[in-house]
Amino acid sequence: DIQMTQSPSSLSASVGDRVTITCQASQDISNYLNWYQQKPGKAPKLLIYDASNLETGVPSRFSGSGSGTDFTFTISSLQPEDIATYYCQQYDNLFTFGPGTKVDIK
Amino acid sequence: EVQLVESGGGLVQPGRSLRLSCAASGFTFDDYAMHWVRQAPGKGLEWVSGISWNSGSIGYADSVKGRFTISRDNAKNSLYLQMNSLRAEDTALYYCAKGRRGYVSPFDYWGQGTLVTVSS
Numbered sequence: 464d465i466q467m468t469q470s471p472s473s474l475s476a477s478v479g480d481r482v483t484i485t486c487q488a489s490q491d492i493s494n495y496l497n498w499y500q501q502k503p504g505k506a507p508k509l510l511i512y513d514a515s516n517l518e519t520g521v522p523s524r525f526s527g528s529g530s531g532t533d534f535t536f537t538i539s540s541l542q543p544e545d546i547a548t549y550y551c552q553q554y555d556n557l558f559t560f561g562p563g564t565k566v567d568i569k
Numbered sequence: 570e571v572q573l574v575e576s577g578g579g580l581v582q583p584g585r586s587l588r589l590s591c592a593a594s595g596f597t598f599d600d601y602a603m604h605w606v607r608q609a610p611g612k613g614l615e616w617v618s619g620i621s622w623n624s625g626s627i628g629y630a631d632s633v634k635g636r637f638t639i640s641r642d643n644a645k646n647s648l649y650l651q652m653n654s655l656r657a658e659d660t661a662l663y664y665c666a667k668g669r670r671g672y673v674s675p676f677d678y679w680g681q682g683t684l685v686t687v688s689s
Contacts, residue, residue, distance in 0.1 A: 506679035558616035
């Protein structure tokens with residue numbers, strides 16, 4: 464089974480800050496990596512697919528990069544509405560989510 | 570507009586069974602894979618099971634294999650999850666999610682979930 468780790472588990476940043484989350488797979492997953500946003504009490508929402516592709520309608524301040532085992536998710540300028548937990552997900556071999564990174568405003 | 574509406578959750582005793590349903594609308598249901606993902610209270614996301622458009626590919630998480638069965642009825646635009654031998658650790662909000670492309674693809678739409686509580 465492929466295991467996913469994320470860091471940090473939580474972070475606090477100011478509005479306008481650049482926020483970076485990393486995700487690591489236990490084995491090479493090529494670019495079969497997605498990022499989801501889950502706001503409190505809501506269903507997850509797909510933001511980035513195939514490591515770096517922005518889902519339609521998602522603001523351009525969100526971006527993703529990486530391949531193989533190491534991936535990065537970035538919010539270029541944190542906005543109040545970005546308060547959420549962010550999950551990476553591999554789909555190279557079945558589907559595994561990372562443990563999540565909770566983002567809030569300082 | 571894509572809509573996924575789950576139902577069938579509730580309080581059930583350990584060892585009993587429950588059947589979840591997901592009613593889909595707003596897209597051509599039989600063109601896409603579908604999945605169940607769960608989230609225990611205060612915890613992260615766990616993929617439970619997935620099924621391809623024609624039921625030719627089906628997968629389960631190890632934690633539910635042999636106890637849960639996924640199925641779909643394309644004529645009724647519906648996805649199902651039969652859950653048997655339920656355990657306390659199956660307590661979670663169960664989401665229905667649509668595959669973006671084929672069976673192995675991102676989940677681009679999610680329902681709001683149905684809560685399953687396993688307790689005596």
